[in-house]
Amino acid sequence: MSDALLRAEGLTRRFGGLTANQDVSLSLKRGELHALVGPNGAGKSTCINLLSGDLAPSAGRILFEGRDITGLASHQRSLAGIGRSYQRSNVFMPFSVFENVRLAAQSRRPRAWRVWAKALEDRAINERAEAAIAEVGLAAQRARIVGEMSHGERRQLEVAMVLATDARVLLFDEPLAGMGAEESMKMVELLRRLTTDRAILLVEHDMDAVFAAAQTITVMVNGQVLESGAPQQIRASAAVREAYLGDDEVVHE
Secondary structure, X not given: OOOEEEEEEEEEEEEOXXXXXXXXXXXXXXXXXXXXXXXXXXOHHHHHHHHHOOOOOOEEEEEEOOEEOOOOOHHXXXXXXXXXXXXXXXXXXXXXXXXXXXXXXXXXXXXXXXXOOOHHHOHHHHHHHHHHHXXXXXXXXXXXXXXXXXXXXXXXXXXXXXXXXXXXXXXXXXXXXXOOHHHHHHHHHHHHHHOOOOEEEEEOOOHHHHHXXXXXXXXXXXXXXXXXXXXXXXXXXXXXXXXXXXXXXXXXX
């Protein structure tokens, strides 16, 4: 598809005799939030690790903007324009919001021949960091020490750090984990805004958030794709209700 930034085709990953992902295919489109859901052990984290390059597939391929990137390592995919966050916060607690995001932006601006130049005075890096901070709604807290922030605010910071790398595909692994209702709502609204010119894959257990934010939902069970489609299709699926959602889920018009 012309609007697909990232495509996975027949991804399979084996760990000895265990097949964690089997023939998984999905398409991440520009301007769309695509949720990947399923019960514990369904293979969701393995899938996102395959897409980010943290794991190599046993079979299948991954295309980014039409280019086969299956053989690229995670840092090479990051440089190409694929960013991700992890289940556990990965920030520098003693640093300020701005310092954390500036370091992320700096990773995209090689300085090998400028050993005497001060990184703090690089205007392009600083502007990129400020723009990412503003986009996630943390401009008023740019000087705040991260260790003093709430869990939800740190998650916002992690999103800003990904944005500072100029990623066009964003892979988020359970960004709402551990959040209260108000923080979760703020994160959902942020994710909606970020899809304007990017593609997002969201791995998440909070189904209220998933149905509120996603345009496409892929359900995995036992390492395989059970069904993929629009939220209404997933709500109405008897197979999905039986395997994951439960009988209490109903279709809302």
